[in-house]
Amino acid sequence: MKLLRNIILLKSFLLLSAIGNYAVAFSGFSAFQVPQKQDTLKRDTTKNKAKKDAELDSKVEYKAQDSTKYSKDRSIIYLYGKARVIYQSFELDADYIRYDSKTNVIFASGRKDAKGHYIGKPIFKMEKDGSSVADSLFYNTKTGKGTVFNAFTEQQGSFFSGGQSKKQPDNEVHVKNMIYSTCNLPHPHFGFFITKGIVTERQVITGPVYLEIEDIPLPLALPFAFFPKPNKKSSGVILPSPGEDANQGFFLRDGGYYLGISDNWDAKLLGTIYTKGSYSLSGASNYLKRYKYGGNILLTYTSTKSGVEGTLENRPRKDFNITWNHSQNPNAHPGSTFSASVNAGTSSFYQNSVATTNYNPNAISTNVLRSSISYSKTMGIFNLSTNVGASQETQSKTVSLTLPQINLSMTSINPFDSKNRVGEQKWYQKFNLGYNMDATNSVSTREDLLFGKGGLKRFQNGFNHNLTGSLPFNVAKYFNFTVSANYNEQWHFQTLRQTALRILNRPDSIVYDTISGFKRSGEYNLNLGLTTKIYNTLQFKKGGKIQAIRHVMTPNIGFSYKPDFSTFSKGYYKPLLYQDGTPVWDPSFNAPKKYSIFQNTRYTGPGQGQTAAINFGLTNDVELKVLSSKDTTGTGTKKIPIIQGLNINSGYNFLLPAYKLADFSFSGRSQFTEKIGINFSGSLTPYDTKTVPDSITHIGNTKVLIDRYVWQNGKLPRLTAFGFSFDYSFNPASFKKRQDNLDKMQNGVAKQGLSPEQAAELAAISRDPNAFVDFNIPWNFAFAYSFQYSADRTGLNGRTYNTLTFNGDFNATPKWKVQFNSGYNFETKNLALTTFSIYRDLHCWDMSFQWVPFGTYRMYSMTLRVKASILQDLKLSKQASSNSRF
Numbered sequence: 088m089k090l091l092r093n094i095i096l097l098k099s100f101l102l103l104s105a106i107g108n109y110a111v112a113f114s115g116f117s118a119f120q121v122p123q124k125q126d127t128l129k130r131d132t133t134k135n136k137a138k139k140d141a142e143l144d145s146k147v148e149y150k151a152q153d154s155t156k157y158s159k160d161r162s163i164i165y166l167y168g169k170a171r172v173i174y175q176s177f178e179l180d181a182d183y184i185r186y187d188s189k190t191n192v193i194f195a196s197g198r199k200d201a202k203g204h205y206i207g208k209p210i211f212k213m214e215k216d217g218s219s220v221a222d223s224l225f226y227n228t229k230t231g232k233g234t235v236f237n238a239f240t241e242q243q244g245s246f247f248s249g250g251q252s253k254k255q256p257d258n259e260v261h262v263k264n265m266i267y268s269t270c271n272l273p274h275p276h277f278g279f280f281i282t283k284g285i286v287t288e289r290q291v292i293t294g295p296v297y298l299e300i301e302d303i304p305l306p307l308a309l310p311f312a313f314f315p316k317p318n319k320k321s322s323g324v325i326l327p328s329p330g331e332d333a334n335q336g337f338f339l340r341d342g343g344y345y346l347g348i349s350d351n352w353d354a355k356l357l358g359t360i361y362t363k364g365s366y367s368l369s370g371a372s373n374y375l376k377r378y379k380y381g382g383n384i385l386l387t388y389t390s391t392k393s394g395v396e397g398t399l400e401n402r403p404r405k406d407f408n409i410t411w412n413h414s415q416n417p418n419a420h421p422g423s424t425f426s427a428s429v430n431a432g433t434s435s436f437y438q439n440s441v442a443t444t445n446y447n448p449n450a451i452s453t454n455v456l457r458s459s460i461s462y463s464k465t466m467g468i469f470n471l472s473t474n475v476g477a478s479q480e481t482q483s484k485t486v487s488l489t490l491p492q493i494n495l496s497m498t499s500i501n502p503f504d505s506k507n508r509v510g511e512q513k514w515y516q517k518f519n520l521g522y523n524m525d526a527t528n529s530v531s532t533r534e535d536l537l538f539g540k541g542g543l544k545r546f547q548n549g550f551n552h553n554l555t556g557s558l559p560f561n562v563a564k565y566f567n568f569t570v571s572a573n574y575n576e577q578w579h580f581q582t583l584r585q586t587a588l589r590i591l592n593r594p595d596s597i598v599y600d601t602i603s604g605f606k607r608s609g610e611y612n613l614n615l616g617l618t619t620k621i622y623n624t625l626q627f628k629k630g631g632k633i634q635a636i637r638h639v640m641t642p643n644i645g646f647s648y649k650p651d652f653s654t655f656s657k658g659y660y661k662p663l664l665y666q667d668g669t670p671v672w673d674p675s676f677n678a679p680k681k682y683s684i685f686q687n688t689r690y691t692g693p694g695q696g697q698t699a700a701i702n703f704g705l706t707n708d709v710e711l712k713v714l715s716s717k718d719t720t721g722t723g724t725k726k727i728p729i730i731q732g733l734n735i736n737s738g739y740n741f742l743l744p745a746y747k748l749a750d751f752s753f754s755g756r757s758q759f760t761e762k763i764g765i766n767f768s769g770s771l772t773p774y775d776t777k778t779v780p781d782s783i784t785h786i787g788n789t790k791v792l793i794d795r796y797v798w799q800n801g802k803l804p805r806l807t808a809f810g811f812s813f814d815y816s817f818n819p820a821s822f823k824k825r826q827d828n829l830d831k832m833q834n835g836v837a838k839q840g841l842s843p844e845q846a847a848e849l850a851a852i853s854r855d856p857n858a859f860v861d862f863n864i865p866w867n868f869a870f871a872y873s874f875q876y877s878a879d880r881t882g883l884n885g886r887t888y889n890t891l892t893f894n895g896d897f898n899a900t901p902k903w904k905v906q907f908n909s910g911y912n913f914e915t916k917n918l919a920l921t922t923f924s925i926y927r928d929l930h931c932w933d934m935s936f937q938w939v940p941f942g943t944y945r946m947y948s949m950t951l952r953v954k955a956s957i958l959q960d961l962k963l964s965k966q967a968s969s970n971s972r973f
Contacts, residue, residue: 146174147172147173147174147186147188147193147228148172148173148174149164149166149170149171149172149173149184149186150166150170150171151166151167151168151169151170151171151184152168152169152170153167153168153169154167154168155167162187162188162189163185163186163187163188163189164185164186164188165183165184165185166183166184166185166186167182167183168182169182169207170182170183170184170195171184172184172186172193172195174193174228176213177211177212177213177226177228178211178212178213179193179195179209179210179211179226180209180210180211181195181196181197181207181208181209181210182196182197182198182206182207182208183195183196183197183198183207184209190227191227191228191229191230192225192226192227192228193225193226193227193228194223194224194225195209195211195223195224196208196209196222196223196224197209197222197223205222208220208221208222209221209222209223209224211224211226218240219235219238219239219240220238220239220240220273221235221236221237221238221239222236222237223236223237224236224238230256231254231256232253232254232255232256233253233254234251234252234253234254235251235252235253235254236251237249237250237251238250238252238265239273241271245267245268245269245955246267246268246269246270246271246275247265247266247267248265248266248268248273248274248275248278249264249265249266250262250263250264250265250266250281251263251264251265252265259285259286259287260285260286261283261284261285261286262281262283262284262285262286263281263282263283263284264280264281264282264283265280265281265284266278266279266280266281266299267279267281268931269931269953269954269955270930270931271931272930272931275931276300276301276929276930276931276932277298277299277300277301277931277932277953278298278299279296279297279298279299280296280297280298280299280304281293281294281296282294282295282296283295284296291312292311292312293311293312294310294311295308295309295310295311296308296309296312297309321347322344322345322346322347323344323345324343324344324345325341325342325343325344325345325355325357326342327339327340327341327342327343327358327359328340328341328342332361335361335362335363335365335391335392335393336361336362336363337361337362338359338360338361338362339359339360340359341357341358341359342357342358342359343355343356343357343358344356351374351375351376351377352372352373352374352375353372353373354370354371354372355370355371355372356368356369356370357369357370357371363392363396364390364392364401364403365389365390365391365392365393365403366389366390367387367388367389367390368387368388368389369385369386369387369388370385370386371383371384371385371386372384372385378416378418378419379415379416379419380413380414380415380416380419380425381413381414382411382412382413382414382427383411383412384409384410384411384412385408385409385410385411386407386408386409387407387408387409387432387436388405388406388407389405389406389407389436389439390403390404390405391403391404391406391439392404404435404439405433406432406433406435406436406439407432407433407436408430408431408432408433408436408437409429409430409431409432410429410430411427411428411429412427412428412429413425413426413427413428414426422464422465422466423462423463423464423465424461424462424463424464425461425462426460426461427459427460427461428457428458428459428460429458429459429460430456430457430458431456431458431477431479432456433534434456434479434480434481434482434484434534435481437481438481454480454481454482455478455479455480455481456477456478456479456481457476457477457478457479458475458476458477458478459474459475459476459477460474460475460476461473461474461475462474468497468498468500469495469496469497469498470494470495470496470497470498471493471494471495472493472494473491473492473493473494474489474491474492474494475489475490475491475492476488476489476492477489479534483533484533484534484535485531485532485533485534486531486532486533486534486537487529487530487531488529488530488531488537488546489527489528489529490528490529490546491527491528492525492526492527492528492529493524493525493526493527494523494524494525494526495523495524496521496522496523496524497521497522497523498521499519499520499521500519500520500521501516501517501518501519501520502518502520503515503516503518504516504517514558514560515558517558517559517560518556518557518558519555519556519557519558519559520554520555520556521554521555521556522552522553522554522555523552523553523555524550524551524552524553525550525551525553526548526549526550526551527547527548527549527689528546528547528548529546529547529548529689530545530546530547532545547580547581547688547689548580548581548689549577549578549579549580549581549688549689549690550577550578550690551575551576551577551578551690552575552576552577552578553573553574553575554573554574554575555571555572555573555574556571556572556573557569557570557571557572558570558571562617565619565620566617566618566619567617567618567619568615568616568617569614569615569616569617570614570615571613571614571616572611572612572613572614573611573612573614574609574610574611575609575610575611576607576608576609577607577608577609577685577690577692578605578606578607579605579606579607579608579685579688579689579690579692580603580604580605581601581602581603581604581688581689582601582602582604582606582684582685582688583599583600583601583602583682583683583684583685583686583687583688584599584600584602584661584684585597585598585599585600585661585663585682585686586598586600586664586665586666587663587664587665587666587671588665588666589665595671597663599687606684606685608652608659608685608692608693609652609693610649610650610652610693610694611649611650612647612648612649612698613647613648613649614645614646614647614648615645615646615647616643616644616645617643617644617645618641618642618643618644619641619642620639620640620641621639621640621641621642622637622638622639623637623638623639623640624636624637624638625637632713632714633711633712633713634712634713634714634724635711635712636709636710636711636712637709637710637712638707638708638709639707639708639709640705640706640707641705641706641707641708642703642704642705642706643702643703643704643705643706644701644702644703644704645701645702645703646699646700646701646702647698647699647700647702648698648699648700649694649697649698650697651695651696651697652693652694653681653683653693653694653695653696655681658684659683659684659685659692659693660681660682660683660684660695661681661682661684662679662680662681663679663680663681663682677744678744681695683695696742696743697742698740698742699740699741699742700738700739700740700741700742701738701739701741702736702737702738703736703737703738704734704735704736704737705734705735706732706733706734707730707732707733707734707755708728708730708731708732708733709728709729709730709733710726710727710728710729711726711727711729712724712725712726712727713725713726713727727758728758729757729758730755730756730757731755731756731757731758731764732754732755732756733753733754733755734752734753734754734755735751735752735753736751736752736753737749737750737751737752745794746774746792746794748773748774748796750770750771750772750773750807750880751770751771751772751773751804752768752769752770752771753768753769753770753771754766754767754768754769755767755768763813763814763815764813765811765812765813766811766812766813767809767810767811767812768808768809768810768811769806769808769809769810770806770807770808770809771804771805771806771807772792772804772805772807772880773796773797773798773804774792774793774794774795774796774797774880775792775793775795775796775797775799775800775802776790776791776792776793776881776882777790777791777793778790779791789883790881790882790883791881792880792881805880805882806876806878807877807878807879807880807882808876808877808878809875809876810873810874810875810876811873811874812871812872812873812874813871813872814869814870814871814872815869815870815871816867816868816869817866817867817868817869818866818867818868818869865897865898866895866896866897866898867895867896867897868893868894868895869893869894869895870891870892870893870894871891871892871893872889872890872891873888873889873890873891874887874888874889875887875888875889876888888913888914889913889914890910890911890912890913891910891911891913892908892909892910892919893908893909893910894906894907894908894909895907902927902928902929903925903926903927903928904925904926904927904928905923905924905925905926906923906924906925906926907921907922907923907924908920908921908922909921909922918941918942920939920942920944921939921940921941921942922937922938922939923937923938923939923940924936924937924938931953931954931955932951932952932953932954933951933952933954934949934950934951935949935950936948936949936950937949948964948965949964949965950962950963950964950965951963951964
């Protein structure tokens with residue numbers, strides 16, 4: 088009985104909502120139009136005379152493909168077979184038309200063919216109205232009155248069919264037994280049956296009206312309805328939907344008020360209340376300035392109570408969340424852009440407010456909330472960009488804020504080149520000069536500390552200036568040689584003081600003190616670089632599928648020099664001392680330890696030590712040239728990349744006291760087939776290790792790095808990091824289809840406004856591209872795998888990470904689509920968040936079912952709704968989660 092009561096209440100709400108939408112859709116309906124009535128208080132006789140003269144000049148034009156017949160006195164004309172009549176703005180086509188010039192009445196109808204089918208129905212049009220189809224009609228050319236039987240017409244995406252309508256001289260339309268629907272079939276699957284009604288320019292008055300599905304009238308109706316019919320947005324009350332939650336009790340959800348402020352701006356205020364004390368309030372708004380900008384904003388505040396009343400668990404948990412999306416048309420302000428993507432609030436919002444956030448598993452499992460507001464402007468050779476950003480870790484409840492970050496960059500210029508130069512550049516005219524400035528004010532801390540006392544003092548800020556000059560040369564035709572110099576200056580507003588503490592049987596501890604005040608630091612370096620390309624090609628004999636293999640090597644070598652800016656005289660570094668003033672000794676370099684006063688600040692200042700280093704590397708590209716199987720002539724070829732950008736890099740610093748050779752790093756991509764490729768990267772250390780007693784735990788032995796190369800002992804460099812990843816789709820066309828659909832939807836946001844429901848759907852698709860249902864692709868399966876290994880330079884403390892994600896879909900029938908999305912966590916040996924979705928295309932309706940079968944956020948949701956957005960409230964939903972049910 089409770090379920091039946093809920094269904095009745097829900098259908099009552101749907102009916103009322105749908106009727107309200109019908110009023111807006113009906114606003115464009117007009118079976119006939121006549122000239123507007125003249126104001127009798129201000130009559131212009133000259134205009135009336137002109138009008139009468141125009142009516143006298145108007146005549147009825149007619150033709151027929153089959154035959155034309157006349158009555159004996161030629162006052163009645165009979166038109167047969169593809170007949171057509173035109174009178175002023177009235178156009179009529181039908182298989183049979185009769186015109187009586189005495190009564191000025193036009194009658195039109197179709198006819199039955201040999202198989203009994205009714206064909207050649209009247210199709211009529213008035214002025215700018217769309218075409219309408221009817222079984223038959225009468226129209227008086229003199230009075231403008233008309234009667235249409237069983238009409239079918241489209242008005243602004245809505246369809247009116249059946250019944251009878253009469254056009255009156257006072258511009259009213261009287262309708263009877265007519266069905267309004269968004270189904271485009273002449274016999275619609277569903278609709279609202281209007282027993283009788285009057286449609287005027289500003290309002291609609293109806294008699295009894297009820298919902299009809301598959302010709303079955305529902306036992307819910309309204310005796311009459313009276314509502315405005317404006318051609319613009321209108322404000323009104325939004326009725327809440329009733330229901331029951333196992334934890335929160337009975338509820339009234341999403342009731343409130345809609346504000347149709349203007350054509351460019353609207354707002355919606357909603358609220359949800361539960362009988363056990365929980366509630367939520369939200370405000371949503373959409374705005375649009377055509378060809379300028381558009382966006383939407385949503386503010387939500389919740390108070391959630393759970394558990395037994397009177398216990399600590401039953402205390403209300405307050406949460407809030409704000410989302411804001413703003414985009415600017417690129418042509419609105421050439422040279423400047425402004426955009427915003429904000430998702431911020433309390434870390435526990437989605438977890439505590441499950442019942443008020445539509446049980447979205449992707450939102451509930453979100454670990455990071457990111458926000459960004461940016462503005463950029465081009466000013467000649469300078470580019471200015473500003474950004475305000477935030478990142479919240481919902482699990483650790485930490486927050487990182489950037490308020491703001493400002494970047495000013497200059498396009499590289501040739502200061503010694505002439506604008507009026509003729510011919511090639513001279514060597515000194517190739518000199519490039521570039522400048523970049525970055526200013527940041529940021530903080531990263533826990534939520535409670537940021538918003539607590541002294542939270543603003545945790546911000547770190549500073550400026551970074553970088554000036555670069557370079558001069559390229561061509562040496563011996565095949566070598567590219569570059570000389571460059573860089574100067575970097577930083578302005579700091581905080582410095583750091585460090586003090587070491589001795590602790591018995593434990594490593595020394597460091598105490599940090601932050602000191603406010605302005606300090607500057609500067610450093611420079613000089614660089615030389617040389618690079619070239621080496622091509623190797625191996626041709627194969629004709630007759631085989633492989634025609635040739637090409638190997639391109641790009642070696643590079645460079646030299647860099649940087650003075651030592653860590654000397655105490657420069658003031659950037661200080662000796663690390665114990666509390667008693669004793670210096671701390673560094674066994675690695677056999678010297679006292681020192682620290683940078685800019686360590687752990689926003690900009691960390693100059694590096695420690697002097698540098699005179701050689702950097703060297705090699706890039707490899709390998710590709711095959713094979714016969715193309717798609718070429719019917721047998722001579723066509725194609726190139727298949729085998730190795731793309733296999734980079735190997737290292738360096739040697741002559742001035743380091745130890746460990747002069749840097750670790751070797753490598754990265755690249757291998758393309759095995761046209762559909763699958765692997766990205767890989769890693770690092771190797773060339774130094775050997777030795778076993779020593781563990782000085783920290785004093786239990787057992789450990790390994791330490793020594794300044795001796797492993798190949799001196801006949802070993803290969805030790806792998807300290809390695810990772811690879813790949814993905815594959817058994818139907819790549821599906822990914823392209825989804826991406827094209829997302830691009831179109833996102834471009835549409837900038838061009839036209841979206842309702843809150845449409846914006847929410849777009850956000851859901853953006854979060855989960857598999858939410859887009861493409862019934863044209865019969866099946867698809869895709870997976871992605873990632874492997875990461877890391878260890879310290881001694882080879883100890885190695886850890887591996889494996890992630891596997893997979894998704895797919897298939898068409899059970901042309902109208903059924905099944906989708907799934909899951910993954911596997913190798914560390915926990917559990918499946919990741921798994922979702923199953925089923926979609927059914929029901930022509931003018933659709934049905935969707937989503938299921939999370941296991942895990943913390945297991946739930947299911949089923950929705951049956953009308954496709955047309957104008958009847959978006961006409962839906963039936965059933966959903967439940969792991970901690971609530973309906």
